[in-house]
Amino acid sequence: MSSAVTRTHELDESPPDDARAPLGPLFWVCVAWLALNVVGAVFANVLPLDNPLYQNYSLVNAGPSLHHWFGTDDLGRDIFSRVVFGSRVSLAVGAGSMLIGFGIGAPLGMLAAYRRGRLDALLSAVMYVALAFPAIVAVIAVLSFWTPRTLVKIILVIGLASTPLVYRVIRAATMSVATRDFVIAAKVQGATDRRILLRELTPNVAPIGISFLLIGVATVVALEGALAFLGLSVNPPTPSWGNMINEARTVMSQNPWLVLFPSAAMCLLLLALNFVGDRLRHHFEVAEVKL
Amino acid sequence: MLRYVVRRLLTLVGIVIVISVGSFYLIHLLPGNPATVILGTGDSPANRALLYQQLGLNRPLVAQYFIWMGNVLHGNLGVSFISQTSVAATIRAALPIDIELIVLSQILAFALAIPLAMRSARHPDGWVDRLLSAGSFTLLSIPPFILIVLLVLVVSIKLGVANTGPSAYVALGTDWVANLESLSLPAVTLALGSFVVYFRVLRSDLIATLQEEFIAMARSKGISHRRIMWRHALRPSSVALLGAAGVNIGGLLAGGFVVEYLLAIPGLGYTLISGIASSDYLLVQGIVLVVSVGVVLVNFLFDFAINLIDPRISRE
Numbered sequence: 057m058s059s060a061v062t063r064t065h066e067l068d069e070s071p072p073d074d075a076r077a078p079l080g081p082l083f084w085v086c087v088a089w090l091a092l093n094v095v096g097a098v099f100a101n102v103l104p105l106d107n108p109l110y111q112n113y114s115l116v117n118a119g120p121s122l123h124h125w126f127g128t129d130d131l132g133r134d135i136f137s138r139v140v141f142g143s144r145v146s147l148a149v150g151a152g153s154m155l156i157g158f159g160i161g162a163p164l165g166m167l168a169a170y171r172r173g174r175l176d177a178l179l180s181a182v183m184y185v186a187l188a189f190p191a192i193v194a195v196i197a198v199l200s201f202w203t204p205r206t207l208v209k210i211i212l213v214i215g216l217a218s219t220p221l222v223y224r225v226i227r228a229a230t231m232s233v234a235t236r237d238f239v240i241a242a243k244v245q246g247a248t249d250r251r252i253l254l255r256e257l258t259p260n261v262a263p264i265g266i267s268f269l270l271i272g273v274a275t276v277v278a279l280e281g282a283l284a285f286l287g288l289s290v291n292p293p294t295p296s297w298g299n300m301i302n303e304a305r306t307v308m309s310q311n312p313w314l315v316l317f318p319s320a321a322m323c324l325l326l327l328a329l330n331f332v333g334d335r336l337r338h339h340f341e342v343a344e345v346k347l
Numbered sequence: 348m349l350r351y352v353v354r355r356l357l358t359l360v361g362i363v364i365v366i367s368v369g370s371f372y373l374i375h376l377l378p379g380n381p382a383t384v385i386l387g388t389g390d391s392p393a394n395r396a397l398l399y400q401q402l403g404l405n406r407p408l409v410a411q412y413f414i415w416m417g418n419v420l421h422g423n424l425g426v427s428f429i430s431q432t433s434v435a436a437t438i439r440a441a442l443p444i445d446i447e448l449i450v451l452s453q454i455l456a457f458a459l460a461i462p463l464a465m466r467s468a469r470h471p472d473g474w475v476d477r478l479l480s481a482g483s484f485t486l487l488s489i490p491p492f493i494l495i496v497l498l499v500l501v502v503s504i505k506l507g508v509a510n511t512g513p514s515a516y517v518a519l520g521t522d523w524v525a526n527l528e529s530l531s532l533p534a535v536t537l538a539l540g541s542f543v544v545y546f547r548v549l550r551s552d553l554i555a556t557l558q559e560e561f562i563a564m565a566r567s568k569g570i571s572h573r574r575i576m577w578r579h580a581l582r583p584s585s586v587a588l589l590g591a592a593g594v595n596i597g598g599l600l601a602g603g604f605v606v607e608y609l610l611a612i613p614g615l616g617y618t619l620i621s622g623i624a625s626s627d628y629l630l631v632q633g634i635v636l637v638v639s640v641g642v643v644l645v646n647f648l649f650d651f652a653i654n655l656i657d658p659r660i661s662r663e
Contacts, residue, residue: 184358185358185361185362185365188358188362188643188646189365189369189643190597190638190639191597192597192598192600192601193600193601193635193638193639194369194639196601196604196619197370197373197631197635198373198376200619200623200631201373201374201376201377201628201631274488278490279601281490281492281493282490282491282492282604285605285608286604286605286608286620287620287623298492301492301493304496305496305499305513305609308496308499308504309504312500315496315497315500319493319497322490322493323489323490323493326488326489326490327488330484330487330488
C-alpha cells in the first residue's frame, strides 16, 4: 500500500455501515451454529445426555431412534452423546492452539512491523526458516515420539507450529497500517510506542486478525481430526470426532451412521468457521476500499 | 538472478541443516532411555551394542549428531530393530507409490481447475461462477480424511466397485489397470483438495488479468475467447497457480498419509503410521527426515520455476 501516506486518517472513525459488505443472514446462521457448538462442548456434562462411555451390549450398531437420536456404535454407546462430547477435543485443540499461535505470533509480528530494523530482520529470518519446515510433518513427528499424547501436548505442538504463519500474516497486516498518517500523527504528538501499538495499530489489525483466527481454528480442527484418525491424538475411549471416524471404518458396512454423524459434525463446524471468517474479511476489506 | 539463486541455495542448505538437527533430536523426546524404547522387543545385549555403536548413544549430544549425520550422508538411516530391515530400503520401496499418487492427483486437479476457473472468470458473479465458487467453498470444509472415508463408503461398499476398498492395493509392476483402480479413490480425494485451492487462486487471478489492456487489445483484434484464455491470459496467471501448487505440497503429503492409512496402500504414510504403531522409531525418524527435506526441495524448485516464468520476482 504505497499510497497509504497520501490517505487521510479516516480510518480512525468507523466508516458508515452502508460502506461495508453486508454480512447476510447465512453469516448469522453460521455464528449461531458456532455458538451452539461452544455451548454444547462447555456444558456437555450438565446437559441431559447419555454417558458417552456407557456400553449397552444389548443395543449395538442400532440406527437412529427416539432414545438414541444418532443411533449407537459397535459397543452400544450413544453416538449423539459421543458427538457432543467429541466436540470438546476439537474445540479445545482449535481454540487452545490458536491462543498459543496468536499469543506469541501476533505481538511479535506487530512489534517487528512497527520497529523494523534489526529486530524485524532477525525475527523474520527465524520465522522464514520455521515456515519452510513442513509444519504438518513436524507435528506428526513430534507427536509420534513425545508420548504419552495428552490434550495439553497436542495443543502445545500445534500452537507452536502455527506461530510462524500467524507472525507472517499479522506482520503484513501491521505493515500496511504502520506508515499511515494517523500513526505518524500519534508519533508526532509524542505517544509512546506502547500506546501506538495498543491504541492505534491493534484496532486496525484486529479485523484481519479475527478473520484469520477463525480460518486458523478451522484448519487446526481439521488437522486434529486427521491426527485422531491416524491414532495420534487423545487416546480412546475419550471421544473425539477423528477417533470416532477411525473406529467406525472397520464397521462401516454394518453401521454407516457411525461415520456419517461425526463427519457431518466436523464438516458443518469447519464450514461455519470458514464462512464467518471469509465474510468478516470481505466485510472489512470493502470498508477499506471505499475509503 | 544468479545472486538470487545463490542466496536461495544458501537458505536452503540452512533449512536442511535445521531439519536434520530436528529429526536427529526426535529420539531424545522419547520417555526414558532411547535405547530401551528403540530396541523394544529386539532388546538383546548384541543389539544394544550395535545400537550404541550406530547412534553413539554414550557420546555427548553434539558428537551423536555428527555420527548420525555422517551415516545419513552415506545413505544409511539405520537398521530397524523391529523388522530387521534397512530403513533406507524400506523408504526406497515406499516412496514411488507416493510419487505416483501425487502425480495422478495433480494431473486430475489441474485438468479440473484450469477449464473451470476459465469458465468462472469469463462471467464473474454469473450463475456458473456463483455455483462453482460456492461448491469449492463447501469442498474446502471437507477434510481429506472425511472425504476418503465417505468415498469408500459410497463407491466401494454401497456401489461395490471392485479394487477400490481397503487393502485392494496392487503394485504398478504387477497389473497397471488394477493399480490405477486401487489408487483411484485416493487420487480423487487428493485431487479435490488441490482443485479447490487451484480453482480459487486461478479464478481470481484470471479475473484480474482479463482486465489488462493487452487482453482488450487481443479482443479488439478479433481473437477468439478461447484463444485469448489459453494463449494470453493463462501464462501471466500461472505464476500464482505455481505458487499455490508449491505451497500445497505439504498438505498433499498429509492427505496422502491419511488415504494410505485407510486403504492400507504401502506408501510412506502407511509405513510411517505402522512404524509409529509398532514403536519402530528409527523408521519413523528416517521417514520424517526424507519427507521434510523432500518438501523443502520441491518448494525450492517451484520457487525457481516461478522465477523463470516471471523474472521480476527475483529483482525485488
